[in-house]
Amino acid sequence: GEGLKSSGINAEYGGPGEVKDLMVRRHLTDLTHSLVIPLEQFVSGLMPLQKSICPFRQPPLLQPFQPESFLATAKMEGEGLKSSWKDLYRRFMRSPNFELWFQTKRNEANQRLEILHIQELCDADLYSWMAGKHEVQIVDLLLWIRDRFDVLDRVGGHPAMRDNLKSHIDTLLNMVPADLQNTLKPAFKF
Numbered sequence: 001g002e003g004l005k006s007s008g009i010n011a012e013y014g015g016p017g018e019v020k021d022l023m024v025r026r027h028l029t030d031l032t033h034s035l036v037i038p039l040e041q042f043v044s045g046l047m048p049l050q051k052s053i054c055p056f057r058q059p060p061l062l063q064p065f066q067p068e069s070f071l072a073t074a075k076m077e078g079e080g081l082k083s084s085w086k087d088l089y090r091r092f093m094r095s096p097n098f099e100l101w102f103q104t105k106r107n108e109a110n111q112r113l114e115i116l117h118i119q120e121l122c123d124a125d126l127y128s129w130m131a132g133k134h135e136v137q138i139v140d141l142l143l144w145i146r147d148r149f150d151v152l153d154r155v156g157g158h159p160a161m162r163d164n165l166k167s168h169i170d171t172l173l174n175m176v177p178a179d180l181q182n183t184l185k186p187a188f189k190f
Contacts, residue, residue, distance in 0.1 A: 035088070038074040043105050050116060055124040056141065059117035062109040065102055067093045111155040118148050118157055122164035126171050135176055139184070142172050146188060 048060035070093075071086050092098050130138065145165050152161060169188050173181050 035092070039070070039089075039101075040105075042070045042074060043102070043109070047109055048113065053113070053117050053120050055117065055121040056129065056144075059110075059113045061113065062106050065106075114151050114155050115157050118152060118161055118165070121145065121148060121168070122161055124168075126168055130172075130175055135180065138172055138176055139180075142169060142184065142188065145169055145172070 043062075043065065046063040046065065048063070052060050067090070071089060074089070129141075145168055148165055149162065151157075152165075173184060173188065176184070
């Protein structure tokens with residue numbers, strides 16, 4: 001009826017019902033993409049820079065989503081948001097659908113950050129890091145690396161990452177005294 005007329009779809013089209021259904025679906029898909037694309041762009045801007053990832057610290061997390069910041073910076077096809085779109089976004093951002101959507105995006109982003117962090121750890125120069133470190137710091141790093149295996153199992157990293165982490169564990173184990181190696185080795189059987 002009236003909603004279809006105002007959306008640019010001729011509800012009086014005399015073609016088969018399937019054609020009308022297809023036209024409506026296509027229009028709703030286009031509207032959904034128009035709504036989601038600015039949100040996707042904003043969320044991608046919440047990702048920390050890769051250079052902020054340190055292999056020997058916890059990976060950074062996605063910055064918090066701030067609705068008013070989104071509304072102030074969002075653009076629709078090269079122009080600012082019209083007030084009707086802002087109202088639509090405000091209602092959407094208060095809905096359970098938005099919470100579910102954003103939770104999914106946050107999880108994807110944090111998994112990506114964890115993978116990037118593990119890659120940084122895999123590429124790290126342990127020999128430079130170990131210079132001047134005490135045994136307890138080396139053991140802490142061993143335990144830290146062991147925990148990265150759990151992360152890899154959860155987020156699904158490349159198998160070469162596991163091999164690289166195993167190599168790091170072997171390197172670190174060889175840097176501690178033999179009696180400590182004998183104590184630690186059973187905890188690092190993969």
